[in-house]
Amino acid sequence: MSGHKYLPNASKIAxxxxxxxxxxxxxxxxxxxxxxxxRT
Incomplete structure (x- = not known):
């Protein structure tokens, strides 16, 4: 389940x-x- 914490960040990165x-x-x-x- 460790992959879930990256989901909110994905749209920000995109x-x-x-x-x-x-x-x-x-x-x-x-x-x-x-x-x-x-990196930023």
């Missing part, structure tokens, strides 16, 4: 990834964007 992708002006999300979002 919106961060989208924000990073928009900020860089790219239409696609790269793995580096996701890593960056997870």
């Amino acid at each position: 919106s961060k990834v989208v924000a990073i992708a928009k900020h860089t002006g790219r239409k696609t999300v790269k793995a580096s964007d996701i890593k960056l979002a997870l």
Whole structure:
């Protein structure tokens, strides 16, 4: 059941990834964007 504590965070991380992708002006999300979002 340890995976459940990450669920509320997932949407926050997803919106961060989208924000990073928009900020860089790219239409696609790269793995580096996701890593960056997870780090912040």
